[in-house]
Amino acid sequence: MNESHQVLFRKYRPQFFRDVIYQDLAVGSLQNAFKSKKIGHAYIFIGPRGVGKTTIARILAKRLNCERPDGVEPCNECNSCVEITKGNSNDVMEIDAASNSGVDNVRELRENVKFNAMGGKYRVYILDEVHMLSGAAFNALLKTLEEPPQHVVFILATTEYHKIPETILSRCQDFTFRKVPASVLQQYIETIAKKEELKFDSEGLFWIAKKGDGSVRDTLSFMEQAVVFTDGNLTGAKLRKMIGYHGIDTFIEFLNTIIDTTKSAKLFESLEHYFQEGVDLIKFIWDFVEFLNSLLLIQDNLSERESINIPQEDIQKLKTEYRSLDKELLILLSENIFLIHEKLNQMKLRSSYEVKVYLEIQFRKVILEREKPSVSGLLSKISELTKLIQSDINNIQDQSVQLPNEKQKSETVTEKKISPELKSNVLNVPLENEKFLKEKFSGIEVDPGQFKNL
Numbered sequence: 434m435n436e437s438h439q440v441l442f443r444k445y446r447p448q449f450f451r452d453v454i455y456q457d458l459a460v461g462s463l464q465n466a467f468k469s470k471k472i473g474h475a476y477i478f479i480g481p482r483g484v485g486k487t488t489i490a491r492i493l494a495k496r497l498n499c500e501r502p503d504g505v506e507p508c509n510e511c512n513s514c515v516e517i518t519k520g521n522s523n524d525v526m527e528i529d530a531a532s533n534s535g536v537d538n539v540r541e542l543r544e545n546v547k548f549n550a551m552g553g554k555y556r557v558y559i560l561d562e563v564h565m566l567s568g569a570a571f572n573a574l575l576k577t578l579e580e581p582p583q584h585v586v587f588i589l590a591t592t593e594y595h596k597i598p599e600t601i602l603s604r605c606q607d608f609t610f611r612k613v614p615a616s617v618l619q620q621y622i623e624t625i626a627k628k629e630e631l632k633f634d635s636e637g638l639f640w641i642a643k644k645g646d647g648s649v650r651d652t653l654s655f656m657e658q659a660v661v662f663t664d665g666n667l668t669g670a671k672l673r674k675m676i677g678y679h680g681i682d683t684f685i686e687f688l689n690t691i692i693d694t695t696k697s698a699k700l701f702e703s704l705e706h707y708f709q710e711g712v713d714l715i716k717f718i719w720d721f722v723e724f725l726n727s728l729l730l731i732q733d734n735l736s737e738r739e740s741i742n743i744p745q746e747d748i749q750k751l752k753t754e755y756r757s758l759d760k761e762l763l764i765l766l767s768e769n770i771f772l773i774h775e776k777l778n779q780m781k782l783r784s785s786y787e788v789k790v791y792l793e794i795q796f797r798k799v800i801l802e803r804e805k806p807s808v809s810g811l812l813s814k815i816s817e818l819t820k821l822i823q824s825d826i827n828n829i830q831d832q833s834v835q836l837p838n839e840k841q842k843s844e845t846v847t848e849k850k851i852s853p854e855l856k857s858n859v860l861n862v863p864l865e866n867e868k869f870l871k872e873k874f875s876g877i878e879v880d881p882g883q884f885k886n887l
Contacts, residue, residue, distance in 0.1 A: 442653035445625055447488055448518065449506050450496075454649065455617050456485050459608040463493055464505040472497070473606045475578050475587040477563075479594045480610025483648030486590040487527075490559045491517060494525045497586060498553025513553045524550045527559045536569040543577050546585045556585050563589040564596035571598050578604040612647025615639070621649070622656055626667065631660065636669025636744045640676060643742060669744065677716065681747045684724040685754060691766065692758075697800045701793055708789045715788060718774045725767040727751070732760055769799055 447453045450460045459478070466472055476493075478486040495518070496502060500511035507514050516522035528542070542558065550556045560566075566574070578587060578601065589605060591597060613621075619635075619642040626633045641659055645652025656667075663671040673680055690700035707717060727741050731751055735741075743751070755763075773795045782788050 440654070441625065441629075441657045442650045445653065447485070448492065448495075448509050450489070450492055451506065453485050453489060453492075454621055455613045456489065456610055459489060459610060462608060463489070467496060467502075467505045472586070474581050474585065475589070475605040477589040477591065477597070477602065477605040477607045478610060479591055479607060481612055481647060482592055483645075483650030483652075484610045484613060485649065486610055487559065487561060490557075490588040490590060491525070493588065494522075494555075494557040494559070494586075497555045497557060498522075498524055498550070500553075516552075522552075524553045524555065525557045525559065527561065529562065530560050531562045531565040534565050534567050534570060536567065536573050539566070539570045539573040543573065546577060546582055550584055554584065557588065558585065559588045559590065561590045562592070564591045564593045568598075571601055575600055575604070613645075613649055613652075614647070615642040615645075618642035618645055618647075618649065618652050622652060625653070625656070629660075631665050631667055633667035634669055636746060637663075637667040637672045639744045640669065640672040640678070641667065644676060677713065679712075679717065679720065681724070681743060681751065684721055685751075687721060688725070688766075691796075691799060691803065692762070694800055694803050700796060700800070704789060704792055704796070708785060711785075714785060714792060715774070715777050718770065718777065718792070722767065722771050722774055725763060725770065728755055728758070729760070729763055729767065731755075732758075732763070765802075766799070769802070 450464055453460050476490075478490065480486055492507065495507035495509065495514045496505070498513040498517070499507040500513055501508045509515075509518065513522065513524070517525050520527075526545075528538075546556065546558070548556070581587065587605075589597075589601075619638045622641055623633070623638055626638065637659075641656050642652060644655045659667055659672060659675060662675050672678075687700070687703055690696045690703065704714070707714060723742050727743050728751060730741055731748060732755075741748070773792070776795075777788065777791065780791070782791065
């Protein structure tokens with residue numbers, strides 16, 4: 434590898450406020466502070482990893498000490514800006530609180546803040562992962578944060594806001610950073626892919642953005658890895674292979690073997706095949722749970738949600754494939770297979786063979802449950818029988834005759850017997866259905882309004 438090679442997340446680290454993506458609230462507030470010349474003495478940046486906290490802290494430090502600022506932006510060309518960009522400025526100190534968490538480290542910091550800036554206007558202290566400071570260290574920092582020298586600005590960064598003492602928070606201006614949506618990340622890495630002259634398609638960039646999980650740094654780190662793995666060809670097919678994603682066709686086939694119980698043998702053949710191929714069966718089951726949940730979101734017209742882990746190109750195919758799939762069945766399957774995954778994690782089985790055996794046992798139970806009549810199916814059958822009974826009763830009333838005997842004038846008899854079809858439907862209800870109904874509805878009050886014909 435070329436010694437001058439620079440990894441993507443460093444090469445494309447923003448150097449201006451305008452280059453930061455999706456953190457408009459924090460960036461806009463800091464820009465307004467420069468416009469109104471109301472610079473705070475202590476800031477705390479709160480948010481998940483890799484979304485720009487340290488990057489914006491450095492840009493803020495550059496703008497504070499810039500010799501020729503361009504409005505709210507640093508010039509990025511003067512000596513101060515260049516030194517801060519390279520990380521060798523004497524006026525900007527980046528301190529890792531995780532490895533400098535003791536009270537002695539903070540006492541040393543308190544002694545150093547007394548000295549004036551050497552080149553710029555301010556001495557800027559950036560404390561990363563500040564929640565790692567000990568209780569005594571926080572107490573030592575408290576007085577300095579409350580009344581720091583005029584030439585000192587503190588920027589605290591943390592991923593765990595709840596661990597910061599209220600006494601510290603009350604002395605800082607806080608800014609909340611958010612995870613970057615996958616769609617925004619996908620657009621961002623597309624511009625980088627074009628600059629790097631990489632081959633790509635929409636699905637490939639989708640999987641890279643999804644893998645980043647809202648972190649710009651993690652996204653670019655994975656993109657760097659993907660470039661090496663695919664030799665600069667970031668296509669969906671190669672990325673699926675890299676991350677171990679099986680594609681919706683695999684899950685469609687797997688789901689169909691569960692829905693159609695006559696194909697249950699195919700389900701166990703698939704499990705055996707994945708086992709022989711060395712597939713991580715626990716991860717496969719979780720991916721299948723996500724697939725089922727995505728189908729439910731699609732049925733609820735929520736397919737545009739960021740959380741759907743399926744490329745847009747495949748969503749339309751799923752809409753067509755499962756337009757008429759019973760939602761109750763899908764919910765029950767999702768719940769049952771999620772419980773299977775949960776038990777797998779709790780059991781911590783020692784080998785993939787044990788996982789396969791366990792899954793085969795559990796899926797036999799799932800198929801057995803599928804063979805039982807569903808609640809919706811039973812209610813539909815009851816409704817049909819009710820209509821049939823009501824229809825025969827109406828026919829009996831229409832064809833009833835009045836007897837001529839005075840004593841029996843008030844009595845009626847019918848010339849028509851109950852039809853054989855009705856007798857078969859009413860009297861020959863399978864005992865297993867009767868037992869199932871008792872188990873399902875025992876102790877449950879039923880609204881008579883749901884069955885108007887009864």
